[in-house]
Amino acid sequence: MFQPVLPVSIQTMVIQYNGIKIYYPQVVGLVNLAVQQKINKKIYETVQALWQDQFDQQGADKFQEMLGTFEIKTNERNVLSLLFTNYAYAAYHAHGLTLVKSLNFDVKTGKNYQLHELFQSNSDYKKVLTRNVKQQIQERNIDVFEDKEVMVSSNQDYYIADKALVLFYQLYEITPYYVGIPMFPISVYELEDIIREGTPLERMLSSL
Structure with a gap:
């Protein structure tokens, strides 16, 4: 049972x-x-x-x-x-x-778990996540510093909520103060092919 x-x-x-x-x-x-x-x-x-x-x-x-x-x-x-x-x-x-x-x-x-530990070692997860963040910045018209390159690092800040991986940045890290803490939710189902087995993120894929 x-x-x-x-x-x-x-x-x-x-x-x-x-x-x-x-x-x-x-x-x-x-x-x-x-x-x-x-x-x-x-x-x-x-x-x-x-x-x-x-x-x-x-x-x-x-x-x-x-x-x-x-x-x-x-x-x-x-x-x-x-x-x-x-x-x-x-x-x-x-x-x-x-x-x-x-x-x-x-x-x-x-x-x-650090971010890199959630993904398969042979996956290009940083490229996938960075592309997603940049797309959200464009779609949501988020102001970012022109001299700061937006990228996702191996130890990027994140949390898990509502079947999503939510990446976030500190104040002034990529955006002006008035933007607040920029957060970027990504559905776990978009990342299913590169998530490492046995990790907290993989458990969010289950329907149970």
Whole structure:
């Protein structure tokens, strides 16, 4: 008899002091505690790295405000895809800065997948994805910097949601500030021929 794979349980934690408020998830209730600890450690490290990146990128020693939030993009089929957002505003700056990062776990093993690990090693996945992103930029009339070449790297930021691979770029990476965080969803069915077996992305192809 078919046994559905249940979503993992998530508990929201918060770090709060001196104008800083960071919400972040922790996985609870997994049978394999080693895997649970591995996932939670990576989550906490990512939250801390975003925090530190704000100081580094803005050249600030303190902030008037910092708010960290997260979204659960996928929590099914033993796939947990998380998106973390950190906004920080330093005094005397024209505006705040938003940084975004993601983690994409196989809940059975605790492995966090980089983009290149989702695709067959002999595939030209970067060319396929770059072509798709450029097409969306044109179709959606997204303003990009003329001196920046739009391309997809092997460790490109992404998350998985609604049977789609969603690639994204940081503020100022390819677009002006007012564009926000540019995101490019690509259906998994468009990539079916080059997806590597046994990966979180492959599980999204199933109709179950």
